[in-house]
Amino acid sequence: MSPSVTPHTEQDPKISRTHDARILDDLAQLIADEHIKPGDKLPPERTLTARLGVGRSTIREALTRWEALGMVERRQGSGTYLITPIEPTSPHVPIALKVEAESLIRTIEVRKVLECEAIALAAVNRTEKQMDEIRNCWQTLKDAHEKFGPSHDEDVEFHSAIMRASGNPLFNQIVNQLQEAMRVVYTRKPLGNEHIGDTSFPLHYDLLLALEAKDPDAARETIKDIIEITENEVREFLK
Amino acid sequence: MSPSVTPHTEQDPKISRTHDARILDDLAQLIADEHIKPGDKLPPERTLTARLGVGRSTIREALTRWEALGMVERRQGSGTYLITPIEPTSPHVPIALKVEAESLIRTIEVRKVLECEAIALAAVNRTEKQMDEIRNCWQTLKDAHEKFGPSHDEDVEFHSAIMRASGNPLFNQIVNQLQEAMRVVYTRKPLGNEHIGDTSFPLHYDLLLALEAKDPDAARETIKDIIEITENEVREFLK
DNA sequence: TAAACCCAAATGGTCAGACCAATTTTAATG
DNA sequence: CATTAAAATTGGTCTGACCATTTGGGTTTA
Incomplete structure (x- = not known):
């Protein structure tokens, strides 16, 4: 040859x-x-x-x-x-998207752990000034939501204000980092419906109340619910 | 043998x-x-x-x-x-540079939250192979401890092996990032006695047992104790 | 017989070099 | 100067080889 x-x-x-x-x-x-x-x-x-x-x-x-x-x-x-079960022949959803969503789930999982603890801390440690800031963010979020529907940026800012009130800047830093990673995935691959976070909107007010009342357990439970709504929406997409 | x-x-x-x-x-x-x-x-x-x-x-x-x-x-x-900031020798870990033990406390606080959850996951999700790896790390840690006393690197590797078994790589990534930040503080400002982590050593074996038994609650409690021992040692130093 | 030993096959891990495909940069052209 | 074409850059894939570890079977040995 x-x-x-x-x-x-x-x-x-x-x-x-x-x-x-x-x-x-x-x-x-x-x-x-x-x-x-x-x-x-x-x-x-x-x-x-x-x-x-x-x-x-x-x-x-x-x-x-x-x-x-x-x-x-x-x-x-x-x-x-x-290791993990692989879903058979998911008809409409290409596996590549699933991989993205898998990554999202893992990010949310970590975020949940961090935010639950940070918010419990915030409920106890918050100052009145920080509370004002949180109220402002809430107002902004509410306005934006009523005017334009679910708004990612204002939501992030609201959560960020809470994290800052925890007294440990590291929580805010890391959660922001995770948030940024999620944003990248979101914008590149919109997971079906756009109104992820829509159903969780009302709960944000409960969050505000829990912080006002300095009730760490209520705050923790509420944020857990909020995050799990998103988590479930992504899981639902995963089928 | x-x-x-x-x-x-x-x-x-x-x-x-x-x-x-x-x-x-x-x-x-x-x-x-x-x-x-x-x-x-x-x-x-x-x-x-x-x-x-x-x-x-x-x-x-x-x-x-x-x-x-x-x-x-x-x-x-x-x-x-x-896309995301990269973890290791922390040029971007903002805490390490300007802070002392105060920031160590904050780091430990976050680490505790993450590790507790990750270890509970590991207790459930670990594979046999991962368990082997953890056992090896334990053996190495034990040998090093008996021969040279408390050994930071082996300890980190042991914890890292557990994080890896959680099934969510993000936990390991972030905890490593925090760990690295702590190491920087440690080496730059040795906190009095070198035997930080000495008293917690026996608990590591309990951790191994909890993982063997696939008992998430026991694992969570044990790691909480371990981390809080370190936390208190640092607090003691701070006072 | 049963244990220990040894070795070959199976299998993942790495390397090197080539070529393909998309993008970016540069040069040519009008 | 803008447009276009060619070249360089860079990630994506293929092939084939060799290395490192594990597994299993056959052989030897106590």
Whole structure:
């Protein structure tokens, strides 16, 4: 045979759309077809390469993605194991979007833990001045909501004012960081309906009352409800 | 358990530190050194290959991990962009620089909230493989403790292994960030006695047991005790 | 027989080099 | 100067090779 220089014959042009999303879909489909459950071993990468008709690099990138999200676990010399259940053939929702949403869920999970504690602290430690600030933010949020519907920015500012009143700036800093990460995902991939946060709006007033009353438990419960509404909306989207 | 001493079964030098983790650390370090902020472009993969002395595949796997977590964004033909602030040697950790033990308290406060929840998750979600890893870290911590006394690094690694088992990578990421901030404060201002964490050492074994037993409440309580011991030691120093 | 040992196969991890595809930059052109 | 075309840049994928660890089976040994 001719040495080196392989012509690399014409590739089947059927695809040309981002392989990435297709691979995640195909992988999920395959897992569903094979009835692979959490704890089971996935087919080896070299097999997947043949089965899905893509290079091993591509398979590995997809698996690395899932590994980062804790969906699979790799053991060198042993195999790749499924950790979380993979939903079968979700008809309308491409897996790529699901991965984004998965990431969102994890962010929300952390945010919930932090905000619950920070708000309980705020209910106890808040000064009157900080309370004024919170009331202002609430007014702004309320106006914006009544005029333009759910407004992300004002909502963030309201929460941020509360975090600041906790007495520990670190809470505000980290939650803001998470919030920013969520915003990026939101704006890039609007998850279905736009009114995420709409149903939770009334609860924000309860939050204000709990802070007025310096009731840490009520505040904690309320913010928990608020965040879980968002969480559930995303989970719902995940199907 | 006798030393059957075969060439390859006996290893246990300091490794266990997957190559992968090293790359993530190096990458984070590089980002810190270059003062790369969210929105900025990372060096191209081929440059990173040279800078970090590893193959491009390895670089890509690391970046794919971060992309899955929403930390970076890739644009073909353009570059890879930083989305969230990167954790490690904290150029961006605002607390460490200007604050003393006061800020340590705040950091610990946040850490407590996060770790309590993450460990409860870990107790439920951990896989057997992750449990093995935790056991190894425990052994290492125990050895180091008996030989050299309280050892910060091994302790951090032990906690990190637990965080990783929570199933939500974000916990580990943020706690590591806080941990790093604490380390900076520690080393710059050694808080009196070196044996911070000494009294809490026995509790770490209880932690291991709680995780073995998959008991989230016991795990949560134990870690709470552990962290509060540190917290009180710092408070004591503050007074 | 049962345990210990050894080795080959299986499997994930890394590397190198090439080529593809999208984007950005630069040069050429009118 | 604006437009367009070519070149350089950069992420995306493919192939094939080799390394490191784990697994399992066959062999030896107590």
